[in-house]
Amino acid sequence: MSVDALTPVAAEGAALTPARSGWIPGTSAIRFGGDYNPEQWPREIWLEDVALMKEAGINLVSVGIFSWALLEPREGEYDFAFLDDLLGLLHENGIDVDLGTPTAAPPAWFYRTYPDARPVTRDGLPLGFGSRGIMSPSSSDYRRAATAIADRLARRYADHPAVVLWHVHNEYGAPVTESYDDASVANFRRWLQTRYGSIAALNAAWGTTFWGQIYAGFDEIDAPRQSASVTNPAHRLDFARFSSDALLECFRLERDAIRAHATQPITTNFMASTCPSVDLWRWADEVDIVSNDHYLTAARLDAHVMLAMDADLTRSLAGGKPWILMEHSTSAVNWQPRNIAKKPGELARNTVAHLARGADAVLFFQFRASRFGAEKFHSAMLPHAGRDSRTWREITALGGLLGAAEELRDSRVRAEVAIVWSWESFWAQDLEWRPSVDLSHRERIEETYRTLWESGVTVDFVHPAADLRGYRAVFAPALYLIDEEGADNLRAFVENGGTLAVGSFSGIVDENDAVPAGPHPGRLRDTLGLVIEEFLPLREGHSAEVRWTASDAAAPVTEAPRRAAHEDSAPLSATVWADDIVLQGAHAEAIFTTGPASGGPAITRNALGAGSAWYISAAFDGADQSAIVDRVLADAGVTVTTPAEGLECVERIGDDGARWLIVLNHAEEPRELAAAGVDLATGERVTGSAVVPAGGVRILRVS
Numbered sequence: 001m002s003v004d005a006l007t008p009v010a011a012e013g014a015a016l017t018p019a020r021s022g023w024i025p026g027t028s029a030i031r032f033g034g035d036y037n038p039e040q041w042p043r044e045i046w047l048e049d050v051a052l053m054k055e056a057g058i059n060l061v062s063v064g065i066f067s068w069a070l071l072e073p074r075e076g077e078y079d080f081a082f083l084d085d086l087l088g089l090l091h092e093n094g095i096d097v098d099l100g101t102p103t104a105a106p107p108a109w110f111y112r113t114y115p116d117a118r119p120v121t122r123d124g125l126p127l128g129f130g131s132r133g134i135m136s137p138s139s140s141d142y143r144r145a146a147t148a149i150a151d152r153l154a155r156r157y158a159d160h161p162a163v164v165l166w167h168v169h170n171e172y173g174a175p176v177t178e179s180y181d182d183a184s185v186a187n188f189r190r191w192l193q194t195r196y197g198s199i200a201a202l203n204a205a206w207g208t209t210f211w212g213q214i215y216a217g218f219d220e221i222d223a224p225r226q227s228a229s230v231t232n233p234a235h236r237l238d239f240a241r242f243s244s245d246a247l248l249e250c251f252r253l254e255r256d257a258i259r260a261h262a263t264q265p266i267t268t269n270f271m272a273s274t275c276p277s278v279d280l281w282r283w284a285d286e287v288d289i290v291s292n293d294h295y296l297t298a299a300r301l302d303a304h305v306m307l308a309m310d311a312d313l314t315r316s317l318a319g320g321k322p323w324i325l326m327e328h329s330t331s332a333v334n335w336q337p338r339n340i341a342k343k344p345g346e347l348a349r350n351t352v353a354h355l356a357r358g359a360d361a362v363l364f365f366q367f368r369a370s371r372f373g374a375e376k377f378h379s380a381m382l383p384h385a386g387r388d389s390r391t392w393r394e395i396t397a398l399g400g401l402l403g404a405a406e407e408l409r410d411s412r413v414r415a416e417v418a419i420v421w422s423w424e425s426f427w428a429q430d431l432e433w434r435p436s437v438d439l440s441h442r443e444r445i446e447e448t449y450r451t452l453w454e455s456g457v458t459v460d461f462v463h464p465a466a467d468l469r470g471y472r473a474v475f476a477p478a479l480y481l482i483d484e485e486g487a488d489n490l491r492a493f494v495e496n497g498g499t500l501a502v503g504s505f506s507g508i509v510d511e512n513d514a515v516p517a518g519p520h521p522g523r524l525r526d527t528l529g530l531v532i533e534e535f536l537p538l539r540e541g542h543s544a545e546v547r548w549t550a551s552d553a554a555a556p557v558t559e560a561p562r563r564a565a566h567e568d569s570a571p572l573s574a575t576v577w578a579d580d581i582v583l584q585g586a587h588a589e590a591i592f593t594t595g596p597a598s599g600g601p602a603i604t605r606n607a608l609g610a611g612s613a614w615y616i617s618a619a620f621d622g623a624d625q626s627a628i629v630d631r632v633l634a635d636a637g638v639t640v641t642t643p644a645e646g647l648e649c650v651e652r653i654g655d656d657g658a659r660w661l662i663v664l665n666h667a668e669e670p671r672e673l674a675a676a677g678v679d680l681a682t683g684e685r686v687t688g689s690a691v692v693p694a695g696g697v698r699i700l701r702v703s
């Protein structure tokens, strides 16, 4: 189904050529800056701010994101004096502007006039004014008001020399994606009509003969509200799809309103791996440049690995093209249970990690710390402590480093390994009444990613139906739902010589959350060369022992260079899951020796066409997971060069073959690695080996 079918109104005159393939116009520098909210400050502070921005090398700020109440103090009455003044000042000082539409935070008058535009929760509570992101995406009043202010801004500032980029809304989907208000129900019915065409087709897709839920017409369908117990999962899944699409309709309306007047690129800030409710594969082509917000989860000691995962996912959404890190923090945020400050050097390490993984613009939330409001304890580029602070010194040093790294611009990151990422599958798997509460798609993907990160393997993320040519190995650690197109695509990848590694509880349902006829794993049966007779989930805290089979030594798998020390004879510890597997062509690489599937296959490999498909029927962690991943990589012919512990190395490659090695040292001691080239920050020529200071970064032009 095409999203096009859903957009009810195209803005009048959306005729200007979009800057689709373009990058932010203007300087060839790496873009550096942050959200700037000067509405919170008197004008004399603005003057200080621009001087400080220049001191730090800031060349781009995002403004206007929360300015609706100032720009339209009463409905239809506009006052652009503040923005005129601000854009003028920034431009005079050589600072470019990413101009936001303020539609994530409608003014108080809007809610007084249109109380029905508020979102309603699944259990029927309309949300109140006072936060942001509080609107029903289907409200025609909201859509009209948002499109009108976007249109006004575009008419006024399309030709303003400061404006180099448009920033629509803020973080669609956060904090609310699904709304159960009347407008959403009406819009959902339309969406279903477009998707299914007839009520009979919907009844068939949703399996409404179960529990006697047959609908006579679309007007009988409600949003899947809180009910006595579990409700129809296909209904829930379609409402999740619809809700993501309803937000996308909002984006498109604003984007088209801007495009009718302006030629600068238009973006909206994604939350790639951290907003689970928006299917960004459907959004990625709708923006001119992909941009992303990322905040560390401070409680996690591997937060830097999750940062890398988020950046790799963002680059993948951008189709490998340069992208913008629209927001990250200089130090602690204010919304986690314990807001841990970044250590000295961590700020630069985080920023450079995004740069390493393809960002050509790195911005923070926010330039100057707010004195009041909900975010006064959030870090900023200029903290409450002011200019004489570690944060400011690190910011100015970072500005210098990014200035020296300008030549990285427009170079690309290449990966020969990919991980399948499917929001649809995640939504479906997360519904109630699954065989085990311990199944977690997120946890499986993170564990697989972490293993690859530790091995120094750069990873792309792919949609199940993406073009997989060019990858040697594709991991699908959690792919509960797969449609025919995706399943055929994975099979073709294997037949054409690829190595696929599928995790447990994958291929279980089709796009309607229905089990395909026959045994599990449905559409992946032939590819994996096996069937599953029964799921055998483990009890909480239990594990089962798994051993590589003796014949494995003769299998066409060579030991990966890394972790050669892992003994084939050492048992692996499987948790969460096991299956009763019947092999139908696949070879058991490892078997369960204890637990409910004892004696049966645990890890299998199916030779198919020119490639192979592995199945991993349980959760494995740490060294065990690494041992499995290493075998898959070796089978795929992926060369692994494992960096020293704590080192993160990523390569960016230019069109002309120029290469840069970006190295981050997350360890508390200096680390050394083999390298030859020129350090962009110091100009030092490195021959043979480079030392990276504890917690430091180095960017080398490889010779």
Ligand code: GAL
Binding pocket: 170, 171, 293, 295, 327, 333, 334, 365, 375, 378
């Ligand atoms: C982001 C949001 C910003 C700011 C930031 C604080 O999600 O876009 O406006 O609130 O969080 O971490």
